[in-house]
Amino acid sequence: MPNGLKILAFSDVHGRIDAVEKFVNDVKRRKVEFDLVVIAGDIGNPQKPKVFIEILKKISELRKPVFFVRGNWDVNFSWEDLDNVYDLDKVSPVYIKEYAVIGHGRNARPYTTGRNRVILITHYPPYGILDKGRKLEAPQNTLHSGLVEINYLVDFYNPIVHIFGHSHSFGGVEFYFNGVMYVNVARLDRVTKSGSHIGNYCIINIEGDKARVNWFYLNGIWKNCSNCRRRVHLPANWRICRRCSRKRELKKEKIPGFYRSIKVKIQKINIDKSIEDLALVNVEIPIQTIKDNVVLHDFVDIILWKTTWKILQKYHVIVVKIPKEKIIETYGKRNDGIVIPFSEYLFSCDGKLYGEKLCALMKLYSLDKRVHVFWGIDNSNNERKIEREYVFFAKKLLEKIDDEAIDRLIKEGFTPLVFEKIFQKD
Known part of the structure; x- marks a missing residue:
């Protein structure tokens, strides 16, 4: 040879x-x-x-x-x-x-x-x-x-x-x-x-x-x-x-070509529920390396939350993404000696028993697993404290939840961030 x-x-x-x-x-x-x-x-x-x-x-x-x-x-x-x-x-x-x-x-x-x-x-x-x-x-x-x-x-x-x-x-x-x-x-x-x-x-x-x-x-x-x-x-x-x-x-599946370049609009929902533009970014997806549509949607989700994480770094000294498997541990109330199925958190979450903040989040998770929580952290005077808690999700979820769910998120101290994908089809 x-x-x-x-x-x-x-x-x-x-x-x-x-x-x-x-x-x-x-x-x-x-x-x-x-x-x-x-x-x-x-x-x-x-x-x-x-x-x-x-x-x-x-x-x-x-x-x-x-x-x-x-x-x-x-x-x-x-x-x-x-x-x-x-x-x-x-x-x-x-x-x-x-x-x-x-x-x-x-x-x-x-x-x-x-x-x-x-x-x-x-x-x-x-x-x-x-x-x-x-x-x-x-x-x-x-x-x-x-x-x-x-x-x-x-x-x-x-x-x-x-x-x-x-x-x-x-x-x-x-x-x-x-x-x-x-x-x-x-x-x-x-x-x-x-x-x-x-x-x-x-x-x-x-x-x-x-x-x-x-x-x-x-x-x-x-x-x-x-x-x-x-x-x-x-x-x-x-x-x-x-x-x-x-x-x-x-298995292999054909990936639509328009996924290679996606324009993403990220917006913030304020306390008065007005919507403020936060960023408009272009995201390139290496579709030649994506073998099926399930992988594609998970891949895009990762790129979107990583992009948002970088954007939030402009406003906070430290930005932390809370892993999904830690959401219940982070926001839920202690229930020692009680075994609680995850489905109960998702579909019949009782704020008095499990924590109001957790149940506010679970309303979103019950509709879409691709919901993410970020903490913006201040590190001044060598003392770290949480400045803001963000919840990041697709804007289309607003069509599936009522105003009460958004009010609940805001009341519990979350700043909702929503994104919208804009495709330029061939």
Whole structure:
């Protein structure tokens, strides 16, 4: 492959040096051919500072250039310069043959690459692509562990391949979408209940603007997937390949083109219920990275509240968004020893029992989950205090609630902020 590139890729080691030793031995035993090694983050363990560099030293025994990005586990580690081992946040872009290898670990600002074809490496997935998993893995405490910032990087570079990890549930799966091969290489440290290593890694073969992915598992064997019948490498006790096991999550839908650019009007409802214009902003959505309409609407919601958060920073020293899962804890009354279903808060909230402020909010949440609460905080005289509490929601909700609901929000000290999306259809 004189003009192509072969990448040995993996991620999510979490400081398991034993898994790395198994991996290096497996690669040597198979006599796998590759040009470089890519590690998509979570190499070390914060509780074991020395293991980060020990793992990189072990990987360097493969005698090929090693490129890595740092993940959320890669903090509190000791560092020393190693030959042929590179932090992509410090050296990107790296030009190899006709390709630009680019990594974004901590740095989210795009690089200039010229006309080279791009191979993108991040730790986090793009939002909505191979990123579903446990809430513990998700920065927003949702079922998506991807970051919207990564979608914008993919949209900027339009890479041939995007290599990432972090979302363990979708590790070992590749997904071709809108010209990009997305490859989730998590996780190398996977073990069975009996302690047997079954972590995955892959070889990504790139020729021109085409990519092909071959998966391998520690202690794996070749077999036919019982679903798609492809010849694949799997752990001995698995019958179905990872792609088939996640098939339902790989659906694609056409996204309307007019979502790429949205004009958003944000308005404030005053105490006298007059409506005051707060901002008119243009929002760009990287629709080429959005695979279905459910993801689209969640993505737009994230961008809208992030935009509003930035606008409110003009008026307050500190702006805090209250997570949805903390709303009841923040505004509700203590009811020790009583189990209260969430549906009761939503649909029959009694202000005397549960708190008037909470019930004022629950009226909105019962109509739309995409309601957000912000605190504007003053930090003068080294004493923090809440200056204003905002509740942010779609203006169309005003058609579904009565004046009494708005009066209640204002009475309880909230400043309602409403937004309206204006589309420029093709």
